[in-house]
Amino acid sequence: MSDPNTPYAIRTYDAETLKDALRKMFLIRKFEEGAEDSYTRGLIHGTMHLSIGQEASAVGSCMSLSDADKITSTHRGHGHCVAKGADLGRMFAEFFGKEDGYCRGRGGSMHIADVEKGNLGANGIVGGGLPIAVGAALSAKRLNTGAVTVCFFGDGANNEGAFHEALNMAAVWKLPVVFVCENNRYGMSTSTEKSTAVKHIADRASAYNMPGTTVDGNDFSAVAEAVDTAVAHARAGNGPSLVENLTYRWRGHSKSDRNRYRTKEEISDWMARDPILHMSALLVEHKVMSEADVAALETETAQVIQDAIAFANASPAPTAAEATRFVYTDGEAA
Amino acid sequence: MNMQNAPDIRELSYAEAIREAMDIALGSDERVVLMGEDIGVYGGAFQVTGDLIDKYGPDRVMDTPISELGGAGVAVGAAMTGLRPIFEFQFSDFATLAMEQIVNQAAKIRFMLGGAVSVPLVMRFPAGSGTGAAAQHSQSIEAWLGHVPGLKVIQPSTPEDAKGMLLAALEDPDPVMIFEHKILYKMRGPVPEGHYTIPIGKAAVRREGKDLTIVATSLMVHKALAAADDLAQNGIDAEVIDLRTIRPMDRDTVLASVRKTGRLICVYEGVKTLGVGAEISAMVAESDAFDYLDAPIFRLGGAESPIPYNPELEKAVVPQVPDILNAATELAQGRL
Known part of the structure; x- marks a missing residue:
């Protein structure tokens, strides 16, 4: 195990931790597939942004976080929520607009949060979570909680003013935050080549005097190594870092996407670089799991999703009489 | 107002009263932090934070970069996770750069998360015209934010209220x-010592009268009171209500006054159209108080124009005492 050629994840985590990571990756994939299927069957009101193909980025970025640590997420945030330990039934209930959902049906796919597990929420505004993550890191520093915040954002957000203002403030105040850019190559239809003046978004870290790293975002071990390093750096009081996970969304931006900005070949090339297959192969190769174990895990997670969907279907809908509840705290039990 | 713990009253300026409130808050609650541009050693563009940095240091009185959007968002995130930030915009106009975080995030997070978290955030907006700072440093945009469910929007008009309402906030x-009118910062008035609060959402009847009701906000309260003195000399007895909060609006106080006087003038510095006065007027028109009206409702608001630089033009685009006097006289004499 001390062989330096052994991948970071194998050197660093015990077998149970690695199995749990693969399990979460399966759960994300199957949550997204279940969401898509539910949409197709007319159970979903509204749209959704699926993260199929980006599972290693979500799970690998949360490996050294506890429930006390925070994340902020994006409109493509189901994976982050699962990675931070959310209950799948409550996630589906939110997706279905039900009272048992994480937001009691008021937020939906784009606002799922799980505050008790440290997930401060997905965000419907590109770049909206970046300054909020810095604020959470400011609280951690001032209140001496020792918590680190991981801020997920996409390549599209790196051209928002909020990105630049947030990174600058985090660096000036040396706050415990890790900016994790999930570069899936397109902000909706506009490629990073068309939208972004630097080749690697991580290059922008140098403008804010923080470490910047670009990794293969479909390689769980590479993501985990980069983000664990950045989290440790933050936790030691050394301030923020920027990690760029190069990845790809297999599905379109949302349900309206006709995929006219990319080729079938490009999509299939990336599908061949499936992060779940990559992770499974790694664990089999290093004898953490057998192929039969992996197959059993996949079957088990599929059942979890079926149970979660059943829970969500059975959950009551909020009543119209409570449509404006939760606007203000007044009169509500905290 | 609860005066039990605050028996000693002395005069402070409006700015000093705000500073005293922040001093009390910083001294009694470690979660409170001040954030804003040049609020540290500079003391704030209007010297509201003053020397608080000397007492509490740069970690509690934080100079932010000139990054209104990011700064506001940091305050939102900090408020969600245990701090109690008081965020100062250098001029309320600059809040336009931060609308995303105010409107999409601060106002909606609690609702979007089904009540799982609150955002206990205080933001201060030096507002209004009269300083010769022209169109981008003189606006009154409180009605913009008053239109957003999830926010509360207040406009204290006296030093006593400025302190008590900040502590309530x-x-x-x-x-x-x-929203703090810049012209009020130097206005002096009695301010109780120590901690006290003045409730948000409650208007104040500043002058009782029977002939007509003037509902005013912020600096306009003082102009309305000056006009009311002149009106009294002409035998017209005006009631002046200081709205103090535009969201949530104190319906009961306004309607009770209109039922009594039968006449209503709304005076506010923000642009007249789609402004605070429109809401007050509609509130009356949609209620039983409408039946008590003896004359049409009259609004005096800002002109349909940016604020000009030239001092005479600057005065011309916002209501002045003679405007209120004329409107009230016409209304009381049945000519409107």
Whole structure:
């Protein structure tokens, strides 16, 4: 195990931790597939942004976080929520607009949060979570909680003013935050080549005097190594870092996407670089799991999703009489 | 107002009263932090934070970069996770750069998350014209934010209210936006010592009268009171209501006054159309108080124009005492 050629994840985590990571990756994939299927069957009101193909980025970025640590997420945030330990039934209930959902049906796919597990929420505004993550890191520093915040954002957000203002403030105040850019190559239809003046978004870290790293975002071990390093750096009081996970969304931006900005070949090339297959192969190769174990895990997670969907279907809908509840705290039990 | 613990009253300026409130808050609650541009050693563009940095240091009185959007968002995130930030915009006009975080985030997070978290955030907005700072440093945009469910929006008009309502805002679990008219900063008035609060959402009857009701906000309260003195000399007895909060609006106080006087003038510095006066007027028109009206409702608001630089033009685009006097006289004499 001390062989330096052994991948970071194998050197660093015990077998149970690695199995749990693969399990979460399966759960994300199957949550997204279940969401898509539910949409197709007319159970979903509204749209959704699926993260199929980006599972290693979500799970690998949360490996050294506890429930006390925070994340902020994006409109493509189901994976982050699962990675931070959310209950799948409550996630589906939110997706279905039900009272048992994480937001009691008021937020939906784009606002799922799980505050008790440290997930401060997905965000419907590109770049909206970046300054909020810095604020959470400011609280951690001032209140001496020792918590680190991981801020997920996409390549599209790196051209928002909020990105630049947030990174600058985090660096000036040396706050415990890790900016994790999930570069899936397109902000909706506009490629990073068309939208972004630097080749690697991580290059922008140098403008804010923080470490910047670009990794293969479909390689769980590479993501985990980069983000664990950045989290440790933050936790030691050394301030923020920027990690760029190069990845790809297999599905379109949302349900309206006709995929006219990319080729079938490009999509299939990336599908061949499936992060779940990559992770499974790694664990089999290093004898953490057998192929039969992996197959059993996949079957088990599929059942979890079926149970979660059943829970969500059975959950009551909020009543119209409570449509404006939760606007203000007044009169509500905290 | 609860005066039990605050028996000693002395005169302070409006700015000093705000500073005293922040001093009390910083001294009694470690979660409170001040954030804003040049609020540290500079003391704030209007010297509201003054020397608080000397007492509390740069970690509690934080100079932010000139990054209104990011700064506001940091305050939102900090408020969600245990701090009680008081965020100062250098001029309320600059809040236009931060609308995303105020409107999409601060106002909606509690709702979007089904009540799982609150955003106990206080933001301060130096507002209004009269300083010769022209169109981008003189606006009154409180009605913009008053249109956003999830926010509370207040406009204290006296030093006593400025202190008590800021302390109330800090106790409020939801985001409170405080619009402070820059011309009021140097106005002096009695301010109780120590900690006290003045409730958000409650208007104040500043002058009782029977002939007509003037509902005013912020600096316009003082202009309305000056006009009311002149009106009294002409035998017209005006009631002046200081609205103090535009969201949530104190319906009961306004309607009770209109039922009594039968006449209503709304005076506010923000642009007249789609402004605070439109809401007050509609509130009356949609209620039983409408039946008590003896004359049409009259609005005096800002002109349909940016604020000009030239001092005479600057005065011309916002209501002045003679405007209120004329409107009230016409209304009381049945000519409107």
